[in-house]
Amino acid sequence: MSESNAPAISxxxxxxxxxxxxxxxxxxHGEQVKIVDFSVFHVDVFLFSVLLAGLLxxxxxxxxxxxxxxxxxxxxxxxxxxxxxVNQQVKDIFPNxxxxxxxxxxxxxxxxxxxxxMDFLPVDLLPALFGGVASLFGADPHHVYLKVVPTTNLDxxxxxxxxxxxxxxxxxxxxxxxxxxxxQFLFHPFGPYLMPVxxxxxxxEEVAKPVSLGLRLFGNMFAGELLFLLIALLxxxxxxxPAQIALGTLWAIFHMLVVPLQAxxxxxxxxxxxxxxxQSAEDH
Amino acid sequence: MNVTATLIGQMIVFSILVWFVKSxxxxxxxxxLEDRKGRIADxxxxxxxxxxxxxxxxxxxxxxxKKAKAEAAExxxxxxxxxxxxxxxxxxxxxxxxxxxxVAAQAxxxxxxxxxxxxxxxxxxxxxxxxAEKILGKEIDAKAHAKALDELAxxx
Numbered sequence: 001m002s003e004s005n006a007p008a009i010s011x012x013x014x015x016x017x018x019x020x021x022x023x024x025x026x027x028x029h030g031e032q033v034k035i036v037d038f039s040v041f042h043v044d045v046f047l048f049s050v051l052l053a054g055l056l057x058x059x060x061x062x063x064x065x066x067x068x069x070x071x072x073x074x075x076x077x078x079x080x081x082x083x084x085x086v087n088q089q090v091k092d093i094f095p096n097x098x099x100x101x102x103x104x105x106x107x108x109x110x111x112x113x114x115x116x117x118m119d120f121l122p123v124d125l126l127p128a129l130f131g132g133v134a135s136l137f138g139a140d141p142h143h144v145y146l147k148v149v150p151t152t153n154l155d156x157x158x159x160x161x162x163x164x165x166x167x168x169x170x171x172x173x174x175x176x177x178x179x180x181x182x183x184q185f186l187f188h189p190f191g192p193y194l195m196p197v198x199x200x201x202x203x204x205e206e207v208a209k210p211v212s213l214g215l216r217l218f219g220n221m222f223a224g225e226l227l228f229l230l231i232a233l234l235x236x237x238x239x240x241x242p243a244q245i246a247l248g249t250l251w252a253i254f255h256m257l258v259v260p261l262q263a264x265x266x267x268x269x270x271x272x273x274x275x276x277x278x279q280s281a282e283d284h
Numbered sequence: 285m286n287v288t289a290t291l292i293g294q295m296i297v298f299s300i301l302v303w304f305v306k307s308x309x310x311x312x313x314x315x316x317l318e319d320r321k322g323r324i325a326d327x328x329x330x331x332x333x334x335x336x337x338x339x340x341x342x343x344x345x346x347x348x349x350k351k352a353k354a355e356a357a358e359x360x361x362x363x364x365x366x367x368x369x370x371x372x373x374x375x376x377x378x379x380x381x382x383x384x385x386x387v388a389a390q391a392x393x394x395x396x397x398x399x400x401x402x403x404x405x406x407x408x409x410x411x412x413x414x415x416a417e418k419i420l421g422k423e424i425d426a427k428a429h430a431k432a433l434d435e436l437a438x439x440x
Contacts, residue, residue: 024288033286040288049294053301060309069316083313102314103306111301150294154287159294 012233019123019229021145022153029143042147042155049150052114056107082106089268094275101274104167105267108160113263115150116221119255123228151221151262154214161214164270168209171277180280209273213266220262224255404440409433 023044027033033040063079072080086106090097126148131141150156172181185202186195231251234244412433413426426433 026289033288036287038289038292040286040290041293042288042290045290046293046297050297053297057301057304057308060305064308064312067312067316069320079309079313080317083310084317087314099311100302100306103310104302106310107298107302107305110305111298153290155290156294158287159291160298162291163295163298 015233016226016229018142018145019127020147020226022147023145042153044146044148045150045153045155048118048148049111049115049156052118052150053111056110056114082110086267090271093268093271094278096278097271097275100167101271104274105271108164108270109263109267112151112160112217112266113260115156116259116263118149119152119221119224119228119259120252121148123225123232149221149225151217152225154218157214157218157221158210160217160266161210164213164273165210168206168273168277171274175278175280209269213269213273217262217266220258224251224258227251228255401440405437408437408440412436 022042024033024040024042026037026040059075059079063075066076068076083106086109087102090102090105094101127146130146131144134144135141147153169181172184176184185199186192188198188202190198190201228248228251231244231247234240234247409426413424413429417424
């Protein structure tokens, strides 16, 4: 952390802003990115999420290739525990799930867990390293940005949430038919006489699903990251170091709860939403 | 805090990851777990069956043992009975033999007695003649007194 102490001490706002800025293409330095701008691409978010996806895929492949039916060892035991745990959740919540729900749920759980876990790395470690490496190639380290936690970015959380939303619509149409799905908008929840209200209510209900999924994860992880940054700012003086260490430890311990919990909630709600989508119209 | 083109990238990565995890890990592992569950159930059923069979075998063995014991007891009883019979037979035979020996001995004794008497009888006349000769101091003709001698001998 010592490499970043100097800017942290001199200008905390700049320190935090620097940490909250993505490494992006399609945007000039200092330029504000609009809320929705598809000409911008966050390289760091994509890089880390793909690296973690690759890690996950590698272990999945490695374990899946060496499955030992009678004497499970080491990694296989861990994987079996996770698979059985997720499978049990799916069975409990969504009894007649098809073959996609389980893999979807475990992928969400593990991938989000891995991405969230990037929060446990010291906040300055990778950005400072990256800045140092970039400065070797003549870049100004103050203009080199790196956000290491992909889930502190709306692209990731909404990428997942919108994928789930697409599946919600798909499962609705699959199980209710197009007309059945439309009927749900027209007649639910107040019956045919309040049709306009129904449409608004059901639309809000449906849209709230991906929005809440995406925002919940984003909000939790962003807040966690921000708090780590604020705690890192305590390095302004040697006298504040014990406080920094104590708070950092406390927050890290608390975050150990938040990280898997958020991954679990995302997975659980995905199963719940898809389970609801798969109920036929008569079940309502 | 904004939505950018990264969103589409993340969705694609996510879809590929789901497909990948599904095909390399989820499905093979569920199959393995399912198979194992089946095998464990089979094993438990077999163990249950084995236990039941063991129970049966134990009961059977117990029955056999009981039967064998009863048979052995019967054999022993028969043996004892037979032994008693043999002892009785032997005793009876011995008594019979003893009786026979006694009878024979008595017959022998009588025979001996009569023989001794006979011998005495033959010698008594000679003794009487010899005694009389000593008393009288002269020879006596035994033939002349044969009748008196015979009477004497008959008294023995």
